Structure formats: C-alpha cells, structure tokens
Amino acid sequence: MAAVTETIEAVQAVNDGGYKWGFETDIEMDFAPKGLNEDIVRFISAKKKEPSWLLDWRLKAYRHWLTMEVPHWAAVTHPPIDFQDAYYYAAPKQGPKSLDEVDPELLKTYAKLGIPLKEQAILAGVEGAGDSPSDSGRMPIAVDAVFDSVSVATSYKERLAKDGIIFCAISEAVQTHPELIKQYLGSVVPQGDNYYAALNSAVFTDGSFVYIPKGVRCPMELSTYFRINAKSTGQFERTLIIADEGSTVSYLEGCTAPMRDENQLHAAVVELVALDDASIKYSTVQNWYPGDAEGKGGIYNFVTKRAACRGKRSKVSWTQVETGSAITWKYPSCLLIGDDSVGEFYSVAITNNRQQADTGTKMFHIGARTRSTIVSKGISAGRGQNTYRGLVKISPKATGARNFTQCDSLLIGDQCGAHTVPYIENRCMTAKVEHEATTSRIAEDQLFYCRSRGLSQEDAVGMIVNGFCREVLKELPMEFAVEAQKLLQISLEGSVG
Amino acid sequence: MLKIENLHASIDGKSILNGLTLEIPAGEIHAVMGPNGSGKSTLSYVLAGREGYEVTEGSVTFGDIDLLAMEPEERAVAGVFLAFQAPVELPGVGNANFLRTALNAVRRAKGEAEIDAIQFLKLARARMKVLNMPDDMLKRPVNVGFSGGEKKRNEMLQMALLSPKLALLDETDSGLDIDALKLVSDTVNSLRGPDFSALVITHYQRLLNHIVPDRVHVLSAGRIIKSGGPELAQELEASGYGAIQAAAA
Numbered sequence: 166m167a168a169v170t171e172t173i174e175a176v177q178a179v180n181d182g183g184y185k186w187g188f189e190t191d192i193e194m195d196f197a198p199k200g201l202n203e204d205i206v207r208f209i210s211a212k213k214k215e216p217s218w219l220l221d222w223r224l225k226a227y228r229h230w231l232t233m234e235v236p237h238w239a240a241v242t243h244p245p246i247d248f249q250d251a252y253y254y255a256a257p258k259q260g261p262k263s264l265d266e267v268d269p270e271l272l273k274t275y276a277k278l279g280i281p282l283k284e285q286a287i288l289a290g291v292e293g294a295g296d297s298p299s300d301s302g303r304m305p306i307a308v309d310a311v312f313d314s315v316s317v318a319t320s321y322k323e324r325l326a327k328d329g330i331i332f333c334a335i336s337e338a339v340q341t342h343p344e345l346i347k348q349y350l351g352s353v354v355p356q357g358d359n360y361y362a363a364l365n366s367a368v369f370t371d372g373s374f375v376y377i378p379k380g381v382r383c384p385m386e387l388s389t390y391f392r393i394n395a396k397s398t399g400q401f402e403r404t405l406i407i408a409d410e411g412s413t414v415s416y417l418e419g420c421t422a423p424m425r426d427e428n429q430l431h432a433a434v435v436e437l438v439a440l441d442d443a444s445i446k447y448s449t450v451q452n453w454y455p456g457d458a459e460g461k462g463g464i465y466n467f468v469t470k471r472a473a474c475r476g477k478r479s480k481v482s483w484t485q486v487e488t489g490s491a492i493t494w495k496y497p498s499c500l501l502i503g504d505d506s507v508g509e510f511y512s513v514a515i516t517n518n519r520q521q522a523d524t525g526t527k528m529f530h531i532g533a534r535t536r537s538t539i540v541s542k543g544i545s546a547g548r549g550q551n552t553y554r555g556l557v558k559i560s561p562k563a564t565g566a567r568n569f570t571q572c573d574s575l576l577i578g579d580q581c582g583a584h585t586v587p588y589i590e591n592r593c594m595t596a597k598v599e600h601e602a603t604t605s606r607i608a609e610d611q612l613f614y615c616r617s618r619g620l621s622q623e624d625a626v627g628m629i630v631n632g633f634c635r636e637v638l639k640e641l642p643m644e645f646a647v648e649a650q651k652l653l654q655i656s657l658e659g660s661v662g
Numbered sequence: 663m664l665k666i667e668n669l670h671a672s673i674d675g676k677s678i679l680n681g682l683t684l685e686i687p688a689g690e691i692h693a694v695m696g697p698n699g700s701g702k703s704t705l706s707y708v709l710a711g712r713e714g715y716e717v718t719e720g721s722v723t724f725g726d727i728d729l730l731a732m733e734p735e736e737r738a739v740a741g742v743f744l745a746f747q748a749p750v751e752l753p754g755v756g757n758a759n760f761l762r763t764a765l766n767a768v769r770r771a772k773g774e775a776e777i778d779a780i781q782f783l784k785l786a787r788a789r790m791k792v793l794n795m796p797d798d799m800l801k802r803p804v805n806v807g808f809s810g811g812e813k814k815r816n817e818m819l820q821m822a823l824l825s826p827k828l829a830l831l832d833e834t835d836s837g838l839d840i841d842a843l844k845l846v847s848d849t850v851n852s853l854r855g856p857d858f859s860a861l862v863i864t865h866y867q868r869l870l871n872h873i874v875p876d877r878v879h880v881l882s883a884g885r886i887i888k889s890g891g892p893e894l895a896q897e898l899e900a901s902g903y904g905a906i907q908a909a910a911a
Contacts, residue, residue: 609713614750617710618760618820619738619767628763632754632803 197254203227206367209254213336213370216343226356226366233360239523240552240584241492243465246430253368253401321385329378332387335403338374345376349407353436353473353500361432361494362469365401369434372402377412377443386642388417404435408443410476415446417645428456428491433468441476441503446484448641450649453489455656458547460519463491470497474506477532482509484640486649487522488656496554498527501535501563508537511637513649515656516549516581525555525586530563530596539570542634545581546657552584559596566596574604575633577626577657627654663688663859664709664729664828669720670884671708678704680884681720686828686877689856693870693895694863696881697903702863703747705881706832709861710744711737724828738764739771741827743820745834749813752804757816760804761786761823768824789822792852793845811842818849825853829860835869847872867899882907 197208206227210220235246325332331342339346356366373389389404408414431453437445447470456463466489472481483497499508510526528537543551557568574583585602607629615625631638631650638646664686671679678701686692696702708715709722711734722729729737752760758779766776777785786800793815805813814834821829834846850860850873862873870878870892878894879886882903887910888894898906 608750610750611752613710613712613734614746614752615760616734617712617738617744617746618764618824619735619771620763621735621767622733624763624767628755628760629752632752635754 196252199252200249201253201368205253209368209370212254213339215339218347219339222356223367226363229357230360230363230367233363236360239494240550241494241521241523243492251430254370328381328384330381330383331374331376333374335372335374335405345407349405349436349438353438353471354434354469359469361467362434365403365432365434369401369403372404375406375414375416377408377414379409380411382412383414386415386417390419400431402433406445407438408440408445410441410443413444415642417448417642419450419452428463428465430465430467435470437472437481439472439474439476439479439481442478443476444480445472446482448645449485450645450652451485451487451489452652455489455518455520456491458518460491464489466490466493466495468495470495471500472498473500473502474508475502477503478505479503480507483526484511484637486652487514487524488652491520493522493524495524496526499537500529500531501537502531504532505534506532510539511640512541513634513637514551515544515653516551517656518547518549521550523552523554525553527556528568530559530566533563534565535563536567540636541572542637543574543583544577544630545574545583546577548580550582552586554586556588557598559591559593559598561592563593564595566593568598570600572602573633575630576604576606623654623658626657630657663725665723667721669722670718671704672716672718673704673714678884679708682885684879684886686859686861688859690876691860691862691873692877692879693875694861694879694881695865695895695898700881701884702881703832706744706830706863709830710734710742739768742830743824743826743828744830745817745821745832747832747836749805749817751806753806755804757802757804758786758800761820764820765823786823789819793819793849795819810837811839814838814842814846818846822849822853827857827859831860831862833863833865835864835866843869844872867895870895880906882910
C-alpha cells in the first residue's frame with residue numbers, strides 16, 4: 166500500500182471526532198527528581214555525557230533565567246506556572262542505543278500517530294527497510310521521533326549520509342559534531358533571549374539536528390514527531406538546522422500529547438541558519454492536546470523559533486498549522502541579514518472551546534533588497550481567543566526592502582475573539598511595506614449554500630474553513646496538507662449549530 | 663411529487679406565506695409568477711430548508727416524506743435542488759472539489775459508489791461543454807469572481823450533475839442575456855422526464871417561452887390567487903399582475 170494512502174487512512178481513522186491522540190503509552194521511564202535547580206541541569210548534562218563547555222552554557226542560561234520574569238505582554242491568561250512542580254527529564258528506560266531494542270509499545274505509538282509504516286519499520290530497525298526507494302515511488306520521509314525528552318530513533322540516516330547530510334538527535338550531534346554545535350547553538354536564539362528560551366537552554370533534553378552541506382539539495386523531506394507522554398513532564402526540545410551555501414531542505418514537525426487534566430509545558434527552541442543561496446522550508450502541524458471543552462488540561466506551547474538568513478539570496482519559509490495546545494505563544498521569525506534574502510511566514514491558527522493563541526512572526530529586514538511575505542489566517546470558535554502579533558522592522562541599510570502582510574480572521578459563533586496587533590517600524594525611505602487585514606464570519610448563506618448541495622453542517626464548515634486557509638495549506642508538503650485539512654475540521658467539530 | 667398544503671411561513675415574525683397550496687405531479691414543470699414581495703423567494707427557501715424561515719402552519723410532502731421535518735442537506739440528498747437567485751461565493755474552495763463533494767453526498771444517499779476525481783472530471787467536462795463553460799471554471803473558487811451569467815451556468819452545471827427529482831429555480835433568468843437564458847432552459851429541458859419535476863419561479867414570461875410549463879400559478883401576498891396553463895403567462899405579460907390581483911380580490 167502506498168504510504169500516502171496509509172497516512173490518509175490513518176488520518177481518516179481519527180475523523181470521528183474528539184482528540185484521538187490522547188492515548189498514553191505504558192513504558193518504563195527514567196525520571197530525574199521533580200523540580201528545577203542547578204543539580205538538575207547538571208544531571209541532564211551528565212545523562213547526555215556532555216562536554217563541560219555545554220554544561221557551563223546551560224548553567225549560564227539557568228542563572229540568567231533566575232533573574233528573568235515571566236513575559237506578560239501576550240494576550241493570554243493562565244495561572245502562574247510552578248516550575249518546581251514538573252519533571253525536567255523523562256526518558257524511556259530501554260535506551261535507544263540500538264534500533265532493535267525499540268520498545269514495541271513505542272512502535273504502537275507511532276502507528277497511532279499515523280507515521281507511515283515504512284518509516285515505522287525503519288524506526289524499528291527492520292533490516293533493509295531504509296535501503297530501497299519507497300515502493301510507491303513517493304519521496305520517502307526521514308523521521309526523527311522525540312518521545313518525552315529523548316530522540317528515540319532516526320530513519321534513513323545512512324542514505325542521507327551518502328550526500329553528507331547529517332540528520333540526528335541533537336544530543337548525538339553534540340558527541341559526533343561538536344564543532345558545528347559549538348559554532349551554531351544559541352547563535353540565532355541566545356541563551357538569555359527570552360524567559361522560555363532561557364529555560365529551554367538550561368534544561369533542553371533533545372531535539373533534531375540537521376546539517377545540509379554546500380550545494381546539496383536534500384533528497385527527501387526530513388521530519389520530527391514530538392510526543393509528550395509522561396505525566397508532569399515538560400518537553401524542552403531544541404532543534405538546530407543549518408543549510409550551508411547553495412543547499413536546500415524541507416523539514417516537517419508534528420506534535421501530539423495524551424489527554425491530561427493538568428497543564429503541561431512545552432518550551433522548545435528552534436534555530437535555523439541559511440547561508441548564501443540556501444533555502445529552508447520549515448513546516449509545523451501542531452496538534453498538542455488542547456484541553457477539554459471547559460479549558461481543563463492541555464499543553465502550554467511557549468516556543469521560540471527563529472531563522473537567520475545570513476547568506477546572500479538565502480530563503481527561509483515558515484509554515485505552521487496550529488490546531489492544538491491550550492495556549493500557543495509562538496512567533497517564528499526571520500533575521501534577513503544577507504542582501505536579497507527572503508523570509509516567509511504562512512500560518513493557520515485555530516482556537517476552539519477555551520483555547521488561546523497569541524502567534525505571529527517577526528521579520529527583521531537588515532540586508533538590502535530583502536523581502537518578506539506574511540500570510541496569517543486566524544480562526545476563532547467557541548470561546549477561543551486568537552491574536553495575531555507581528556513585527557516588521559526595516560533597518561536604514563535595508564534599501565529597497567519589501568514586505569507584504571495579510572492577516573485574515575474568521576469568527577465562528579459569538580463568544581470568541583480575534584485580535585490583530587501588527588507593529589511596523591520602517592527606518593528606510595526606499596522600503597515598501599504593505600499590510601492588509603480582514604475579519605469575517607462564516608456567513609449563514611455560505612453554510613446554507615453548502616448544505617443545500619447535500620453537505621452536512623460540519624462538512625460545510627470544514628470546507629469553508631479549508632477554503633479560508635487555502636493560501637497557507639498549499640504551502641505544506643502534500644501529505645501534511647491532507648492531514649492538516651482533516652485536523653482543521655476535527656478541531657472545529659461542534660463549533661456551529 | 664411535491665404537495666404543499668395551506669403553507670404559512672414567516673420571517674422575523676413577519677408573515678410572508680399565507681396559506682399557499684400547490685401540487686406538482688411527478689414529471690411536470692410548474693411556474694410560479696408574482697410581483698416583488700409576493701413571497702416567491704421565501705417559498706423556495708422554505709422548501710430548501712433555510713434557517714430563519716418559520717413555518718407556522720401547513721405541510722409539505724415530497725413523495726411520501728415530510729419535507730419540513732428534514733435538514734437542508736437531507737432534502738438535498740433526497741433529490742431537492744435549489745438553483746439560487748444569487749449563488750453564494752466560497753473563497754478558496756475549488757469548484758471541482760465542491761461539486762464532487764456534493765455529488766458524492768447525493769450518490770452515498772442513493773447507495774451508489776462515490777466517484778473519484780478522474781471520473782468526476784470526465785463527467786463534469788462533458789456537461790460543461792454543453793453549458794459552454796471553460797474548463798478553468800472547475801479550478802476557480804466556487805462563484806468567486808464569476809460573472810452573473812457564469813454563476814447561473816454554474817448552478818445549472820450543479821443541477822445537471824446532481825440530477826434532482828425536484829428542481830427549484832429561483833429567478834434563475836434574472837440578469838441573463840438571451841444566449842445564457844437558452845443554456846439554462848436547455849439544461850432544464852434536458853432533465854425533463856417522468857421522474858423530474860421543477861418549480862420555476864420568475865418575474866417574467868420570457869423564460870417560459872423556453873421552458874414551457876405544464877401549469878402556471880400566480881402568487882400574491884403569499885397565496886396562489888390564480889392557476890392555469892401556459893397561456894396564463896402570456897395573459898400576465900399582456901395585462902400585468904394588477905388585473906389578476908384586482909379580479910381575485
């Protein structure tokens with residue numbers, strides 16, 4: 166069976182409503198003691214057998230974090246987070262040293278997550294599974310799976326290595342490519358950048374590392390599935406992607422978590438570096454548990470994502486579909502440093518029930534003739550609150566810079582909110598900045614038109630919302646686009662009528 | 663096929679239909695004509711199940727089922743099709759995707775297999791040729807940026823593909839040039855048969871030169887005040903609604 170079909174079926178299988186990724190996997194876990202202090206930081210670093218410079222780096226971040234305050238400028242509300250009441254390290258006891266040792270429970274988890282079977286086989290280390298091209302003729306997807314704090318397996322590694330591509334857990338890269346880590350870690354998001362980035366720098370446990378060498382076009386999509394499983398754990402992954410001169414890569418991340426009454430913290434940091442003529446496409450389908458209809462439980466998704474377009478004519482494109490999490494606080498940004506570099510941000514954010522999202526982007530135009538495009542689609546339903554917050558900053562040297570921003574909000578029902586907070590700072594006379602914004606409702610006549618053609622109310626809403634998001638969804642790789650469309654519909658179930 | 667008895671309906675507490683009775687046997691096409699504000703569009707919306715229209719009295723049976731008890735989508739898959747006076751725009755929703763989803767909803771209800779994208783394209787393109795619609799109208803978002811004539815032809819394409827048992831044409835002729843009017847009429851006429859009925863709502867007799875109705879009804883103040891054969895449409899065209907309203911009063 167073609168992997169595409171498998172993915173579609175896996176998605177369809179979850180189409181009968183509710184959050185279907187809420188299962189919990191019963192695996193023996195190795196926890197660090199609850200709470201956060203310097204010893205925990207040392208414990209994590211020791212577990213990862215890290216060099217002393219990295220421990221010092223973490224401790225510096227931790228000490229800085231202690232001096233910082235929780236940010237309060239976002240349009241979200243939540244009770245104070247007790248950072249001492251969480252585990253900062255949780256790992257499956259059966260270590261992933263060899264793929265043969267992967268716990269069967271984990272494999273079941275992948276199946277439930279809808280990771281294509283072929284990749285599952287590779288993750289399980291089935292012999293030869295990664296050698297032959299995919300039987301469907303489809304481009305294979307290399308997958309890195311991060312389970313709670315640990316990257317458990319990475320597929321297609323050897324095949325990628327033939328092109329000199331490094332795709333592995335960041336903890337592994339610390340051991341095998343310390344020079345790259347030392348050069349780039351924290352170079353885009355410094356340790357003290359913001360409260361959650363500082364926390365992440367102190368306690369990050371794993372994540373993916375990608376390096377694409379000069380002139381290499383990565384032959385397959387790279388993908389990471391993040392999963393928070395254990396109770397009372399935070400997930401602090403760190404992703405670092407470096408695209409060397411003239412290289413190209415497309416990277417996808419997907420995330421889910423079990424349903425729990427408590428709120429769990431996810432504070433990730435993603436750093437992207439694009440050198441001359443390099444291009445990175447980073448796509449996210451975020452489906453963390455959103456909490457129940459009354460707002461109980463759910464993930465706090467406080468994430469710092471930033472790309473440095475350091476090279477001339479480099480390009481970074483962020484695409485995100487945010488359907489999950491109780492609270493989303495996330496601003497994937499681009500530092501457009503190289504002349505003629507390009508930044509793009511395509512976003513769909515849905516808030517239903519009691520979900521809150523404060524998300525957007527920052528585009529810093531530093532080099533000459535830098536260009537950026539921002540397309541944001543916010544959908545609010547139930548009592549959801551959805552804020553677009555964005556900054557377009559154009560420095561005096563960014564002559565001929567261009568920005569185009571489009572922010573559209575769609576309201577479903579009369580108890581939700583949509584807010585748009587665009588900041589524009591232009592210090593260059595020759596730059597051109599455009600901003601368009603709309604707010605609309607799903608019109609009664611649109612629903613009636615669809616229903617009078619035989620579509621159910623929910624299918625009609627799904628179709629109208631997917632149409633509203635089309636400009637963003639078409640930026641996603643094909644398999645993710647199918648998944649995302651289904652997710653949008655599931656997320657809005659019960660929001661009308 | 664369709665039996666409307668003593669139908670009373672109001673919107674926002676305002677009574678629009680006041681005891682409308684009308685029966686369309688299977689295989690027949692009936693025209694409802696009437697001046698502005700007589701309740702023509704309300705009639706089509708009540709039959710299609712639009713929210714906001716409250717039926718206060720009367721009944722509507724379709725075949726042997728109670729039409730008023732059904733949701734709009736249930737009516738649609740049971741074979742009721744409303745061609746909109748002002749077809750609605752669905753930004754970002756591809757016309758082909760929309761049409762195929764609708765067609766498959768109807769096919770599922772009939773117990774037929776769903777059709778895939780390739781089969782659908784064949785079917786749709788053949789129909790579009792007849793309607794003189796360019797292929798790219800399938801790729802464009804539903805009705806977005808369509809001219810008035812294109813929107814109406816798109817309605818006819820939907821009707822032809824869904825092949826309903828009962829078509830409600832709500833002033834489909836408004837704003838059409840002669841050529842488009844002919845295409846609309848040809849589509850309706852091509853569906854004519856023992857299992858197809860239609861209710862053609864119009865201001866003007868013009869459309870009825872092309873779609874010759876079995877019966878013509880005059881609607882005024884929410885009731886049928888006169889019924890007759892096709893010649894009644896000619897009579898209306900000559901003397902206007904006023905004469906008939908005065909005679910009925």
